[in-house]
Amino acid sequence: MLHITGSSESGPLRDDACAYAVAFEEWLATRPAALEAAAHPIASYEQRVAATSALMRVLYDEGWARYGWPEQLGGLGGDIVHRAVMWEALARHGLLSMAVYEHLEVLAPTLAALGNPALMARLLPRFLSGTETWSQGFSEPDAGSDLASARTRAVARDGGWAITGRKIWTSWSRYATWCLVLARTGTTESRHRGLTAFVVDLRHPGVEVRPIVQANGTDELAEVTFDEVPVDAERLVGEIGGGWRVAMHILAHERGTYGWFRHNFLQREVLDNLSLGAPEGDTLLGNALLDLAAIRSSSFAGVRAHAADSVLGPRAAFVKLMLAASEQAVNDWVLASDPDLAVGVQDDHVAVNRQEYLFSRIVTVYGGSQQMQLDTIAKQILRLP
Template sequence: MSMSFAPTRAERAEHLDVPAYTSALDTWLSARPDGLVGATSPLANTDSYMAATRSLMHDLYSSGWSRYGWPEEVGGFGGSILHRAAMWELLARHGVRGMAAFEHLEVLGPTLLALGPSEFVSEVFPRFLDGTQTWAQGFSEPDSGSDLGGLRTRAVPSAGGYTLTGRKIWTSWARFARWCLVLARTGPTESRHRGITALMVDMTAPGVDVRSISQSNGHDELAEVTFDAVEVPGGRILGDADGGWKVAMHVLGHERGTFAWFRQCFLQQTLLDSLPWSEPAADGLLSEAILDLASVRAMSLAALRAEHHGALLGPRAAFTKLLLCDAEKSLYDWVLGTDPDLAVDPFDGAALERRAGYLFSRIVTVYGGSQQMQLDTIAKQVLKLPT
């Protein structure tokens, strides 16, 4: 059933109230619109997961639901991050498995809006919201993951802007992305974090090459991206020239803080969905998973509220990220505890998905900055311990 309709002015005003929005969206989803049916059907691989999520986002945009929580200048209807938090929680409850590339709406979106050139962001952001043009995050390099200040991808001034040359790795969803937020060196190598600029790069430009990376869990959303003398127009700088570190910290504050809310929505649902397989022998693991999930839920809710009130989480987001890592790991320790054969012999599509989730949960301590780097951030920047 196709159910795309634009809300009336009165409905838009009413839905600025988060509980009213949540209840109306719940009713809409309960009628199982086409996009929801696709996104909750068995997903054979990364491509079908991405295609189904794209079409869900298209439905949510044309019906208006995904436009709440974003300002009108970028295609939104107003409201706050609490609308987005409610939307993804409901989607998880209605059976959607994850956000696919749209996780970058929450990782990159707030920074694009806060620091981006407003004309360009107003032009491209609605296409992100409606599912047609997604974004990727090009920070990590083969020799610069934890040590982001040492990155070597270089942007040199050219007639029209910059010429970009270098290599990024572990770039999530790059294969599907129309745009990539690339951190590039614009100062001398020894300038470290002071000589970095954040560029918004068109992934269809000549010289961009994306090679996907096969993961042990059967998915391939990660990629290695090469930029070979790619021309980037001068207006495509996010923040200031040589001000890329501030952009990176803004992004990481969201990736490690508010994003935990969006991720935990799906983890909570996995817990509920997996309960039928629970064995008494795994009750200890279950209680640990419940406690860890409750902790990350509480901390990420605090992050959402801080964002709602215009406060930046900054380095304190590292606490939330650590709790998210613990919760995801202990949830899947329990999932495996309920069915030890899962790791070696998954028996159907649902078991395969649980196994993929288990394997992914082993690497959550790495993305967005490794667990050791989060502890380092807390020690130095929050507790100000002597180094």
């Protein structure tokens, strides 16, 4: 299996990240109990979240999960490359997914960059230590691809705001304490210019979280309604009317750098299923490995760009398309290799394979659909009319 340290495709790591990688590898080789408990197939999503949260606690206490985050927010300095090293190593040592902690690489970089510093100094350590998690409330029943038509409304009240509306497909809300909500503070006609981002406490009266069970049996998604939910002024992220900028900052991670984090677990899935005896020279496996190589190098370019304070911009659409292609290619191969997948055998390994296969059918939708990514490439990169 490829790994970052010293691999020619990614180029050498900086000395600080290299030292971190070597020390983390030594620690992982001691097989800490929390890693042992999380690094195997766990069919129950609830138990998977609990095991991953317990691992996050240990990674935080030992300092590993604090690297890559600013010291003023409870981190130990460094940047996204440290996080890239950490999650790659965890996957290599058997962890099968980030579970709800995917938002550490989707939402948290934006919260750290644009959130209220005092609030984030309180909340980010709780996220990093597995104590509290987050969800992302953008999509609405009539506002998915056309996010600028979002209708959830925030009205100024008592020095803060009151939020009323309905969000849907908000991943991991059932497990989350906080939701980053995009709400309308301007007129409907103001479209993207009239949106503002808020940190909303999902435990507050007036919030209702209704989990949605997916075809794969997990309750990862949810519908969330807000009825006059009060939000303090310090819970604003970015400027009033600056919600679009916040959303684009997040989507740049969700479509770009996130590909690095996710692809490590697809590689893990391949390794864990090689024993199923896929025939030598299997074309599906070959396709999956080629797709993984493509996403690996393109997403690490995004990680490096981010570390250098640059952004992929519209090029992140390529990474999102490649990630979806590799997720489907890996799971096409697993389905072809595992005869138990379709017939209902219930051990945890088969159950997780089945969940992953079914999930891979919808990965062309989250973070902006495949058509929207193609639209971005056509208009913003190829400059087509």
